[in-house]
Amino acid sequence: MSATSNTGVEAISNERRDVIRAAGAATLTGFASSLLVSAAPAAAQPTGTDRDNGPLGARLQGAQHFGLTVQNMDRAFEFYTEVLGGNEVMRDGDFHGGPIHYTLMTDQEIIARDLKVDPRTIGVPDLKGGTQRLDVRFVQFDNFVIELLQYRGAEQPMGNGDSWAEPRDHMSPAYPRSMHICFHIRDDVNFAKFISDLEAECARRGMSQVKANRVVAVDTEEQRKAAPMSANANKITQGKSNGWSLIYCKGPEGEQLEFVQALDPVKQTFQQAVERRRRPQSAG
Structure with missing residues (x-):
């Protein structure tokens, strides 16, 4: 291949990366961003000692992060930053020793002791002794x-x-204790095209595990790929979820992801819920 054709391929790849990054970075704005805002929801909320004696909910300021334990850090980091467009906050690591071990693993150590088994056999690393280490990255x-x-x-x-x-190996979302990460697609984004672009970009990067479900029956991977683009999103048009679109997708680590779009009227339902939560509680 000539240098000219190489440049052309690179330009196409960069363009595709920019499109996917822009769409992937389209996480929740507007109504649902208010659900996780860190500011106090109402001016009348208590502070300091008064807050410490108040309801537990009044001592929270929303979700700070979602954690995902990964098989391959570099692969996962590439997906969440380069494919979905997140920004690195910080990275730290080589955590080991007694305090971090007990902070994370006390409950599992007790279970292993009750079962009379080696903790390693139920997935408990030896952070205390330093045989294993923990690394983290925030996106x-x-x-x-x-x-x-x-x-x-x-x-x-x-x-x-x-x-x-x-x-x-078994990653069905129906298992109790299973969790998922949900990304919100902007109102003006074509949901079905976003899913197609996501899969194409991940396939280009060799992330074969990234597969979105379809809303029609498919029996093979070939049929899943051949399904029409209209099958990339489940658009709800009635009931309390009217205006909600969603699809489930596995990430590069096999993690369960969801992509949603929330338009009116369900968008208004969430906005109203935020407003109710922000109202000062009446005295007494």
Whole structure:
């Protein structure tokens, strides 16, 4: 291939990356960003000692981050920053020793002791002794942060290679305790095209695990890929969720993702809920 054609391919790739980055960075703004705002919801809220004696909910200021334990830190970081357009906040790591071990693993140590099994067999790393280490990276989106965590062997360099523990194979969202990360697509974005562009960009990067579901029945991966673009989003047009569109998608680590778009009238429902929460509580 000539230098000219290489430049052309690079230009196309850069253009695709810019499109996906712009769409991916379109996380929640407007009504739902208010749900996670860190400012106090009402001027009449108590402060200091008074707040410490108040309801637990009055002591919170929303969600700070969502955590995701990953098999491969570099791959996950590439997805959430370069594909979905998040910005790195900070990275830290090589965490080990007693305090961090007990902070994270006390409950699992008790379970292992009750079961009379080696904690390592139920996924408990040896942070206390330093055989394993913990690394973290924080990625900022418009209104929330994702924390990527990797537990690795002490001999493994930070940020690359595989996790110390094996990944879980069964990732159905129907399992109790399963959680997902939901990204909000801007009102003026074509939902179906966003999903198609997301899959294309991830395929170009070799992230074969990134697969969005379809709203029609498919029996094979080939049928999933061949489904029409209109099958990329479940658009709800009646009931209390009227105006809500969604699709479930697996991320590069096998994590459960959701992409949604919330238009009127359901958008107004959420806006009204925010307004109710922000109203000062009446005395007595």
